[in-house]
Amino acid sequence: MADKEQSTETLTAASQPNNPLSRKLNKLLDTRLDNDKDMLEALKSLSTFFTGNNLRSRRSLRSDIERKSLAINEEFVQSFAEVNKQLESIYKDVHGMSECCQDMTSRLKASKEQTRDLISQTTKLQAESQKLHMKSQVVDAFLAKFQLKPHEVKVLRGTKDGSLHPDFFTALTRVKQIHNDCKVLLRTNHQTAGLEIMESMALHQESAYERLYRWAQNECRMLSGESPDVNNQLCDAMLALKDRPVLFRYTLDEFGTARRTAIVRGFIDALTKGGPGGTPRPIELHSHDPLRYVGDMLAWLHQAIASEREHIQALLKKCPAEEIEKQTVDILGHITEGVCRALKVRVEQVLVSEPGSVELYKLANLLQFYCSTIGEIMKTNSGALLSTLNELHTLGVKMFYNSLHCHASKQMEKVEFPPPDLGATSALNKTLRLLQDILSSHDNSVVPLDTRREHFSQILGCMMDPLIQMCSVSASHLSTVDMATYMVNCIYLIQSTLALYEFTDQRLEMLQAQVEAHIDTLVSEQASFVLNQSGLAYLFGTVQQHQPKQGPLSAIQGMDPATVKTAMTKFDSYLSSPDVYVMPQCALLLSTKLRESVKKRAVGLLCQAYQQMYTAILGPDNKYPNPNALVPRTPDQVVKLLS
Amino acid sequence: MATGPYNYSYIFKYIIIGDMGVGKSCLLHQFTEKKFMADCPHTIGVEFGTRIIEVAGQKIKLQIWDTAGQERFRAVTRSYYRGAAGALMVYDITRRSTYNHLSSWLTDARNLTNPNTVIFLIGNKSDLEAQRDVTYEEAKQFAEENGLMFLECSAKTGENVEDAFLDTAKKIFQNIQDGSLDLNAAESGVQHKPTSPRNALNTDQAQNKEGCGC
Incomplete structure (x- = not known):
């Protein structure tokens, strides 16, 4: 609206300089209403109240517009007064708030002043708490490692009835472990702790071992059945007790006793x-x-x-x-x-x-x-x-040898006479049977060879000497020939008994020597027996003793050709049947071999004797007339006949 | 429970008898060591070996007394029959004389052991088929007539050796189960280790009692 006024003023003003009207006209003509938005707006707004285009209205237009403008301005002022009022109230509020804030700020400041100490203290405490927390964790870990848990302690202490908790051995191992670990502690600067823990563990250990020992001892004591039930827990106990040699030993003793x-x-x-x-x-x-x-x-x-x-x-x-x-x-x-x-x-x-x-x-x-x-x-x-x-x-x-000695001395007490056949006495047979039994029982024995050899020589020593002695005593009243025969028989029996057994060679040798001696006696006795029987004994004796200085043999008494002839004839009859002139004792020899040997050796002696006599009689010094008729047989013939 | 060599429920005592040279010691050696002993020396008196076996889920320790076959040890070996739960009577299938002596061994075994002793007849050296002198059938018949168990074995190849020892143990165990072998009697040849089995027995009894209560 102000623009319109302005334009109207401009219109009037433009026509001013030269020809106001032309200018005004020009200006009007120049005006492009289509393009002047303000103008359009103003006109539009004017059309709202300028309803009738008449003079009156044209005249009052200006005042109308001004009145209208005034009304609008008034309204404007009024509105703004309202706004102003509100603004003022806002301002008041804001101011109050600001004051409040100020107040708060100052108070805050004051409290901040006051809490600074507290905060620093808190921070400090917090740090400390953290430290403590960490320490507590360390301590927990330490305790876990170096202290027993309550249930472990309980397990170790055990129950009143004395039975063993299955975890006992784990707990015991832990006590031992801790005790061991303490050594590490002692090496660090935690010696006091180390020592204390060690001591307490040692106590635990001791009491645990003590309890284990009592338990194991009790268990062992019950193992006195035919087949003891050795359970695993007891085996564990034995292994654990091994660390306490004395208790281990005692427990084993208890087991042993059961x-x-x-x-x-x-x-x-x-x-x-x-x-x-x-x-x-x-x-x-x-x-x-x-x-x-x-x-x-x-x-x-x-x-x-x-x-x-x-x-x-x-x-x-x-x-x-x-x-x-x-x-x-x-x-x-x-x-x-x-x-x-x-x-x-x-x-x-x-x-x-x-x-x-x-x-x-x-x-x-x-x-x-x-x-x-x-x-x-x-x-x-x-x-x-x-x-x-x-x-x-x-x-x-000892009892065995005693019995042997006893047997031997009994034998000696009551020596039997040899039987008429000069064979073994019953005592000898009995002893030999005993010896046989003993020696063959050795086959049943279970002792090693060396021991057996030793036994044998001892047994033989014990039995042989008294036996031979007994035989000798028994034979003491006999004639030489009887005695020799008897002894040979006895020894022969002993020999043949012994020969069956091992380790008797030495004895056999000794016996053989004794036999030989007796056989020698028999041989010479047999030879002289034949000489005696055939009447050559005197002849042979004289021949043997004859010295040349005694003069010729034929001159000696009893050696005259006639006597010699008779003797030689007798001898000749012996030669024809030599068995007739065998000593009866020789026939009693038990051993055929010995019998033959005696015979043979006796024959040998005879042949020798004959040879001597033959040589003597043929000898020209002895002055036998026709000596060949006296001794018709040559020694060779005799040997042939007798062998 | 650890399974060590000492965990067993029973000990059975065996004795091995038979003529000299039939291979008693070799059988024992084959059974305990699973090896054949080629030149086995004569046994002096008695020797013994052990092995743990399993019968019906029960561990059983066999204590086997191997006797000398030589006649001269007879007096000693006779004393070992008493208290044997099992007797293995061995002959040599290639030597008839060892078979002919069986009746005397059997007489000894019957007289000197207790009535429940299980006697097992073994014809050893079954690997020497070519030299066989005793037929399987006649030995089998002898065993049947005398109520013996019987197998032919070879200590050399190991054939049937296990079976002979195990079958004997099974029979003994069966006798225990039947109640014909009284464990509580002395010298039964069986020692009982009452670890688990007796407990089982006790629970059985307990159950029975409950049953009665109802």
Whole structure:
């Protein structure tokens, strides 16, 4: 609207300079109404109230417009007054707020002043808390590593009834581990802690071991049945106790004692009760058969020891192998100690009950066999059982030799006369049978070769000398020939008995020498017997003793040709049947071989004698007339005839 | 539970008998070591070996006493029959005399063991078929007549060796189950390790009691 006014003013103003009208016109003509938006706007707005184009309205247009403008301005002012009022109120509010803020700011400032301390303190505390937290974590970790958890302590302490918690061993291992780890602590600068923990762990450990020991001891004490139930927990316990050698030892002792009771009971049961329903029969039922009785007892022990060995190994299966071996020997010794008395009493009873030399010998061998067999299975040579066995063996051997000595002295007390056939006396036969029994029982024996050789020489020493002595005594009243024959027979029998056995060569040699001596006697006796029988004895004696200075043989008394002739004729009849002139004793020789040998050697002697006589008679110095008629046979012929 | 060599529920005691040279020690060696011992020395007196086997899920330790076959040890070996749960009676199929002696061995076994002892007849050296001197049939008949179990084995090849030992154990175990073998009696030849089985037994009894209560 202002623009319109302006344009109207411009219109009026433009026509001013030269010709206002032309100018005005020009201006009007120049006006481009289409392009003048303001103008259009103004006109549009004018058309709202300029309704009628008349003079009046044209005249009042100006005032109308001004009035209108005024009204608008008034309205404008009014509106702005309102706005102003509101603005003022806003301003008031904002101001209030600003004041408020100011106030707050100042207060904040004040409180900030006040809290600065607090904050710094808090920060400090926070840092400290963090540090503490970390420390607590460290401490927790430390405790976890170096202290027992409550349930572990409880497990270690155990229950009132004394049973062992399954976790016991884990807890125990931990205590041990902690105790060990403390050594690391001691190396750092936590020595006090280390020492304290170590001490407390040591206490825990001690009490735990103490408890474990009591428990294991109790368990072991109950293992006295025929087949003990060694459970795994007990095996664990043994392994754990290995760290406490004394307790380990005591526990094993307890086990040993329990097993000892068991084995004694088992032994007595086997002796007196036997198996189920009495089969196998009780061992004592065979006490009348010493070998079986003693053998059964020892075999039972042998088997029982084998089983006990396994029980021990079951108990110690978790321990290292060398430990098992070492302990097994000890405990086995302990376990078997119990049966010693029962065994000893019985075996001794058998040994002193005079079961006879052969039985005694077998028993001694059996005992020796078990000394080594049981020694082998126990892996030792000492211990109560083995020394008992050795004692029994020694006793057995002693009783055996005693019985032999006894036998020998009995023989010597009542020496029999030799029988008429100059064969063995019943005493000799009896002794030889005994010797035979003893030596052949050796085949049944179970002792090694060397020992057997030793036994043999001892037994022979014990039996042979008295036997030969007995024979000599028995023969002492006999004639030389009878004695020689008898002795040869006796020794021959002994020889043929001995020859069947090993290790008798030396004895046989000695006996052979004795036989030879007696045979020599027999040979010369036989030869002189023939000479005597044929009447040549005197002749031969004279020939042998004749010295040339005595003069010719024929001149000596009893050597005259006639006598010589008679003797030689007699000798000739001997030559025709030599067997007639055999000494009766020679026929009694038991050995054909010896008989032949005596005969042969006697013949040899005779031939020699004949040769001597023959030479003497043919000798021209001896002055026999027609000597060839006196001794018709040459020595060679004689030898031929006799051989 | 750890399965160590000592975990077993029973110990069965065996004895091996038979003439000299039939291969008793070789059978034992084959069974315990799974090896053939080519030149086995004569056994002096008795020796023993052990092995753990399993029968019906039960671990059983066999304690096997191997006796000397030589006559001179007879007095000693006789003492080992008592308390045997099983007796393995061995002959040599290539030597008739060892078979002919069986009846004397059997008499010993019957007289010296308890009535429940399981006697198992073994014809050893079955690998030497060419030299066979005893037929399978006659031995089988002998075994049947005398109520023995029987197998031909070879300690050399190992054939049937396991079976002989195991079948014996099975039979013994069966006797226990039947109740014909009384474990509580002394010298039954069986030792019981009452770890687990007895517990099982106890629970059985407990159940029975409950049943009765109803």
